[in-house]
Amino acid sequence: MNAGEGIKKLREERGLSQQQLADLVKFSRVEISNLETSKGKRGVYLGTLLDICEKAKFDKHRLAHFTFGLGDPGTGESEEAMQELLDWYHGLSDFKRGEFIGYIKRCIQEGGDAHTLSKAAEPDVGYG
Numbered sequence: 001m002n003a004g005e006g007i008k009k010l011r012e013e014r015g016l017s018q019q020q021l022a023d024l025v026k027f028s029r030v031e032i033s034n035l036e037t038s039k040g041k042r043g044v045y046l047g048t049l050l051d052i053c054e055k056a057k058f059d060k061h062r063l064a065h066f067t068f069g070l071g072d073p074g075t076g077e078s079e080e081a082m083q084e085l086l087d088w089y090h091g092l093s094d095f096k097r098g099e100f101i102g103y104i105k106r107c108i109q110e111g112g113d114a115h116t117l118s119k120a121a122e123p124d125v126g127y128g
Helices: 004-013 016-026 028-035 048-058 060-067 079-090 096-110
Strands: none
Touching: 004 016, 004 028, 004 048, 004 060, 016 028, 016 048, 048 060
16 A cells, blocks of 8 residues: 555545545645546655645655555554564664655655565665
8 A cells, every 4th residue: 555545544534525635625626636546747745745734634654654555544554564573673774764665755755665666766775
């Protein structure tokens, strides 16, 4: 699942139409549709996602879990994956941590999950 699909899931859980969400966050319905289907020409910026979550009262932590394929935090299915990721992250040098955080930011800016970023842009941090 990517960020747009996560927004769609949260929107549908709240029983909102695309137009209702667009009105809440001051976007057009077409922009919401493009975001949810990844048809936009550019990726989604982290600030935009956080702004949508704030204005629509979506749980930003759930969106992050959906975006990075960690499952729904409310079901407990993500706990093992999250622990594995944290254990791995804590074993990195400060330099490698910086590379990893930069990689995650680029994934978000390109509008999706880690699968949408080109292999050439991936950091060599030894995960996956």
